[in-house]
Amino acid sequence: MATVTAPAPGRRRRTPLARREARWAYLFLAPWIVGFLVFYAGPMIASLWLSFTEYDVINPPEYTGLDNYRELMSDPAVARSLGNTVYYTALHVPLVMLISLGLALLLKRVGRLQGFFRTVFYLPVMTPAVAVGILFLLLLNTQDGLINRALGLVGIDGPSWTTDPHWVMPGIILMSLWSLGSTVIIYLAALQNVPRDLYEAASIDGAGAWARFRAVTLPMISGALFFTLIVNTIASLQMFTEVYTMYFGNRETQNSFNSDAASFYVIHLFQEAFQFLHMGFASAMAWLLFVIILVITLVQVKLSNRFVYYEGEDQ
Amino acid sequence: MSRTVRATAFAGVLTLALSGCGGVGGGSDAGGGTATEGALSTMGFGFSDEIAITRVDAFKRDHPDVDLKVTEGAFDEQQFLSAVASGNPPDLVYMDRKLIGTYAKRGSIQPLTDCVKKQDINLDQYRPAARAQVTLDGTVYGIPEFSTVRVVYLNEGLLKKAGMTADQVNLADWAALPGLNAKLATVSGNRLSRIGIDPKIPEFLPMWAKANGADMLSADGRTARLDDPKVIEALTTGANLIQQQGGWGRFKSFRDTFDFFGAQNPLSKNQIVAWPMEEWFLNQAAKNTPTAELVVKPFVDRQGKPLTQSAGQAWVITKGAKNPDAACAFVKQMTATDTWMAAAKARADARKSAGLPFTGIYTANADADKKIFEELYQPTGNKRFDDAVATIRSVQDAAFAMPASPAGAEFDKAYYDAVNRVLAGQEQPAQALRRAQQEATAALDKAAK
Incomplete structure (x- = not known):
């Protein structure tokens, strides 16, 4: 007996117009998809394979199983560079978020000059990273740097920012605050989107400034906070250019001085890959970093479900 | 694995961690x-x-x-x-x-x-x-x-002020170097305003070691000799000269302000008295400060015999x-x-x-x-x-x-890092060079396979 099955609800057959639109959509997406496959997915898969090999770029790779990963786990230089990178991230990200939020709150009150200050705060972001590294080598100079001179005015004998292992990382974090302009701009945009009537309602209910900030501002900009948390965390874990310029930039700089304290994970990876020709080992390092970033991001996303408010949500 | 795949893979490492790279070849x-x-x-x-x-x-x-x-x-x-x-x-x-x-x-x-x-x-x-x-x-x-x-440059004007001549600067007598350094350097409080002797380490450590009769690397380039007592003594001597002048932080930050390529070089600004350096500075000095009271002497070993790297x-x-x-x-x-x-x-x-x-x-x-x-x-x-x-x-x-x-790059890194740890006060010369010896040996053994 023949059975006639009605089309399932929600699985309507697409009209020719919809199909044509879908084709156009894929066509427009094609450059990105091709770019992703060729320049990201392909190399990623290949580097995964290389991470299981001994490969010096010049000769064919030789399969070595998990040797690179075993060596990774026991290499003190890797542990040191990873520790430095985590230390930097743990300090840099909260600092950038706090200072940027403070600046954005101030900027929101500026009024007509807001556009000017917005530009001023964003300009450092446009400075090439190499220039920032060199600039801060001068600013952090122990004897003649502007920072220690300023400290000297208030009777503080400034530290050796670039040579004392205890002060190298604080110096780098100080430098990293140079380019917080983009976070400021994101927060400012989020703050300007907070409906004024929420503040008015809170005020009528007797909420003070702090209560309004905690109960209205923070929840309403939590999406922006979460976004910058993720983006800054990833960027921090991949810190390279400025520190490489300062401490490892060229053979002469490298020959002069570089400290274990300035050895970041990606810098160590770069050295293994291009200076010591351990591309297989460097591939394993890259994948370890990828997994670390993935785990941290997943944890952050999981936590965000409890703390982040998105417009349009029912709650 | 084909060349194309290897090239793709090579780019992948940076894709994961950096922003990518480009190559320049000979043209197809x-x-x-x-x-x-x-x-x-x-x-x-x-x-x-x-x-x-x-x-x-x-x-x-x-x-x-x-x-x-x-x-x-x-x-x-x-x-x-x-x-x-x-x-x-x-x-x-x-x-x-x-x-x-x-x-x-x-x-x-x-x-x-x-x-x-x-x-x-x-x-x-x-x-x-x-x-x-x-x-x-x-x-x-x-x-x-x-x-x-590499030769030794001397600012004779400053030597005269210190009551000395260029011939009295004897880099062969390592025991006398601290006394000479103290006489020539100007350190007041926490501020170094004139370097007496710059040993130029880590770059010139191989030359100091050679002056002390040690080769840091065997002639075939395969055996590190970084923990040789003579290398340790050379590093100790160089590091002490820097320590004497306010420590590495002050010393390096002062030296970082030098411009060897202009008229305001440390010779004309009387910022340094004696320093070993490559011969190219003579060209710069001739071009920028032809009237400077410059004397150039050979670097010497401990027996006073000329030596250069x-x-x-x-x-x-x-x-x-x-x-x-x-x-x-x-x-x-x-x-x-x-x-x-x-x-x-x-x-x-x-x-x-x-x-x-x-x-x-x-x-x-x-x-x-x-x-x-x-x-x-x-x-x-x-x-x-x-x-x-x-x-x-x-x-x-x-x-x-x-x-x-x-494994030249890894060998260099091993001893540069050792010197840097000593200069930063993290390790003593013997300890730092023993670690460097292990690192360099591991790299050389691996490269020799």
Whole structure:
């Protein structure tokens, strides 16, 4: 007996117009998809394979199983560079978020000059990273740097920012605050989107400034906070250019001085890959970093479900 | 794994962690050609001055059928490896001689045995120290170009103020160095305003070690000797000189403000009294501060015998070079006596028209240097600079060089890191160099496999 099955609800057959639109959509997406496959997915898969090999770029790779990963786990230089990178991230990200939020709150009150200050705060972001590294080598100079001179005015004998292992990382974090302009701009945009009537309602209910900030501002900009948390965390874990310029930039700089304290994970990876020709080992390092970033991001996303408010949500 | 896949994989590492990289190769149309025809590409070289331009012009003039493409810029490992990985390396690379051992061991550059034979290149004309740096396991992999040597510069004006003459500065007497340093340096409170003696470590540690009778690396480049008590003593001596002048933080931050390339150099600003440095500073001093009270002396070992360390660049031909014959002709001509002579003449003319003294050029080709100084060089009339030139020439043959090593970069990193840990106060010299010895040995053993 023949059975006639009605089309399932929600699985309507697409009209020719919809199909044509879908084709156009894929066509427009094609450059990105091709770019992703060729320049990201392909190399990623290949580097995964290389991470299981001994490969010096010049000769064919030789399969070595998990040797690179075993060596990774026991290499003190890797542990040191990873520790430095985590230390930097743990300090840099909260600092950038706090200072940027403070600046954005101030900027929101500026009024007509807001556009000017917005530009001023964003300009450092446009400075090439190499220039920032060199600039801060001068600013952090122990004897003649502007920072220690300023400290000297208030009777503080400034530290050796670039040579004392205890002060190298604080110096780098100080430098990293140079380019917080983009976070400021994101927060400012989020703050300007907070409906004024929420503040008015809170005020009528007797909420003070702090209560309004905690109960209205923070929840309403939590999406922006979460976004910058993720983006800054990833960027921090991949810190390279400025520190490489300062401490490892060229053979002469490298020959002069570089400290274990300035050895970041990606810098160590770069050295293994291009200076010591351990591309297989460097591939394993890259994948370890990828997994670390993935785990941290997943944890952050999981936590965000409890703390982040998105417009349009029912709650 | 095919070249394409390997090249893709190579890019992948950076995709994961950095922003990617690009390669520059020899161009897909680089034809083979016979002896000196076809396309020829170089990497790591640039037309920075008349010395470079004159020599390249000479090659172009003598080899009109070669289409030479010079990708200007300093040698960049990432760029070079990208080109190799993509199967499109340039024919020639101009690189630091200390990198040659590593690339030779990996097979990315060609032995020049055939090239030397075909082009009848006289290897004996090159200085022994430079030859050693381009030779691994008895095979020549590069043709040396310039040869830098290190001498001791003294600011005699400041020595006079300290009641001394240049002859009284005796770097052979290590026991007396702290006393001399204390006399010459100016440290007030936490501020260092004049360096007495700059030992220039970690860069010059091999020279201090050699002065103490130790080689940090065996002649075959395969055995590290960083924990030799004589190396430890050399590092201790250098580190103490810095410690005496306010510590590494003050010392380095003060030295970082120096500009050796202008009229406001530390010599003219009386910021330093005695320092070993490469010979090129003499050219800068002659150009920028010709009236400075400069005296140049040889660096000496502990017996007072002149000693210097040589370094420099070399030309190598890559494995996979599409036009090795033209490449070989190029390296021969770039380093030939007559070519150097023409380049030196161009430099002398340029200096003359600018009203500046010509203090010579210092190449790895001993015959060329002899000819330049015998036929072209004229004493400037400034006794200080003329004596300095004579000193530099006299130490050329007393030079040693760090031998080619299959793990040269890792060996360097091991001892630089050790010195840096000592300077930063993290470890004592013996402890730091023992760790460096282990790191260097591990790297050398791995590279030797």
